[in-house]
Amino acid sequence: MDFRLTEEQEALRESVRDFAREVVAPVIAEHYEKHTFPYEVVRQMGKMGLFGLPFSEEYGGMGGNYFTLCLALEELARVDSSVAITLEAAISLGAMPIYRFGTEEQKAQWLPKLISGEALAGFGLTEPGVGSDAGGTQTRAVLDGDEWVINGSKAFITNSGTDITTLVTVTAVTGTRPDGSKELSTIIVPSGTPGFTVAPGYSKVGWNASDTHELTFDDCRVPAGNLLGERGRGFAQFLRILDEGRIAIAALAVGLAQGCVDESLKYARDRHAFGQPIGNYQAIQFKIADMEMRAHTARLAYYDAAARMLAGEPFKRQAAIAKLHASTIAVDNAREATQIHGGYGFMNEYPVARFWRDSKILEIGEGTSEVQRMVIARDLGL
Numbered sequence: 001m002d003f004r005l006t007e008e009q010e011a012l013r014e015s016v017r018d019f020a021r022e023v024v025a026p027v028i029a030e031h032y033e034k035h036t037f038p039y040e041v042v043r044q045m046g047k048m049g050l051f052g053l054p055f056s057e058e059y060g061g062m063g064g065n066y067f068t069l070c071l072a073l074e075e076l077a078r079v080d081s082s083v084a085i086t087l088e089a090a091i092s093l094g095a096m097p098i099y100r101f102g103t104e105e106q107k108a109q110w111l112p113k114l115i116s117g118e119a120l121a122g123f124g125l126t127e128p129g130v131g132s133d134a135g136g137t138q139t140r141a142v143l144d145g146d147e148w149v150i151n152g153s154k155a156f157i158t159n160s161g162t163d164i165t166t167l168v169t170v171t172a173v174t175g176t177r178p179d180g181s182k183e184l185s186t187i188i189v190p191s192g193t194p195g196f197t198v199a200p201g202y203s204k205v206g207w208n209a210s211d212t213h214e215l216t217f218d219d220c221r222v223p224a225g226n227l228l229g230e231r232g233r234g235f236a237q238f239l240r241i242l243d244e245g246r247i248a249i250a251a252l253a254v255g256l257a258q259g260c261v262d263e264s265l266k267y268a269r270d271r272h273a274f275g276q277p278i279g280n281y282q283a284i285q286f287k288i289a290d291m292e293m294r295a296h297t298a299r300l301a302y303y304d305a306a307a308r309m310l311a312g313e314p315f316k317r318q319a320a321i322a323k324l325h326a327s328t329i330a331v332d333n334a335r336e337a338t339q340i341h342g343g344y345g346f347m348n349e350y351p352v353a354r355f356w357r358d359s360k361i362l363e364i365g366e367g368t369s370e371v372q373r374m375v376i377a378r379d380l381g382l
């Protein structure tokens with residue numbers, strides 16, 4: 001057993017860390033405040049090859065794997081989560097479904113631009129009335145000649161409305177199985193298709209420099225060939241995508257938790273109270289020690305889940321544990337980092353205020369903490 005990173009992985013981590021500090025940190029607070037999408041940062045991440053990290057070179061990828069993506073996400077989230085979730089969703093929810101389940105033709109058509117970061121894709125599973133219980137999808141797609149006709153709506157879809165969004169994949173009911181249950185399939189809907197409307201961005205508590213929209217499909221017609229993979233495999237497809245995505249969200253949460261340690265260490269050395277730096281007080285030292293412990297153990301949990309996935313072993317339970325634990329400790333660390341910053345922690349100009357606002361969604365997105373517990377319990381045979 002060896003948890004040390006290879007030289008290549010260390011080099012990637014270093015370069016993303018430098019990028020986050022030198023390119024993301026100086027501009028992100030303004031984007032966050034104005035709720036604008038950081039196109040220039042995304043363009044530069046594309047140039048670095050970050051959108052291609054886990055994909056094969058055949059489609060323009062970097063030939064890495066899901067773990068290298070997680071390392072990059074951790075380093076980005078250590079500075080900012082809006083940028084990290086943009087990359088996470090672009091890969092894990094945007095390009096990955098096409099990479100995993102698409103035909104050769106679909107891959108050739110869509111992947112090169114998604115992998116270069118020139119274009120983004122969204123993954124539309126959640127609906128206004130259906131989230132955790134995704135099997136209850138209401139959106140319908142009916143085959144009419146050689147076209148799918150889609151009707152319904154999707155809620156909270158990341159990367160679905162940027163100027164460079166090229167498509168969303170949507171899950172839809174395409175029929176009824178012999179046992180009466182819904183047949184779910186996944187369909188590619190290119191941006192700009194008539195009948196596909198993107199609502200204005202939400203007003204969110206956090207992730208304010210990321211892109212999230214409600215989508216409506218009103219007799220939206222796409223070619224029959226836009227079906228992703230086999231008809232009726234929609235449920236299995238999104239379960240696989242979510243299992244993987246949970247490892248990536250765990251990495252992102254660990255990054256936020258570690259960013260809280262970074263900022264707290266700096267502040268504890270600089271801020272004086274009662275004649276000395278607050279870092280001299282054991283109460284503050286213990287808070288920071290606990291934050292470091294939490295980030296470290298959550299990191300080991302996602303390393304383990306990623307290692308199992310790459311080895312081709314079952315990893316559902318470990319991915320859920322990693323996501324549940326990392327998101328919980330990210331919220332804990334954000335709360336403690338804010339406390340260490342006192343009144344300044346409540347001021348938006350301090351990164352910890354952003355960490356605090358960005359932490360809560362980690363316990364909700366890509367499966368709530370309750371859903372993770374359901375997954376773990378089910379895997380234990382309950």
Ligand SMILES: Cc1cc2nc3c(=O)[nH]c(=O)nc-3n(C[C@H](O)[C@H](O)[C@H](O)COP(=O)(O)OP(=O)(O)OC[C@H]3O[C@@H](n4cnc5c(N)ncnc54)[C@H](O)[C@@H]3O)c2cc1C
Binds near residue numbers: 122207364369370371
């Ligand atoms: C900023 C943001 C970005 C997002 N990006 C995307 C995206 O790109 N694509 C996408 O498809 N979705 C996306 N989502 C949606 C997200 O995945 C859902 O919000 C999440 O899965 C929860 O679904 P819900 O909001 O409908 O909550 P619900 O499912 O309605 O749950 C409400 C509460 O009930 C609890 N609950 C539900 N069922 C049970 C149960 N059986 N036992 C115990 N408790 C239960 C939940 O845990 C939760 O606490 C995004 C959400 C946000 C906020």
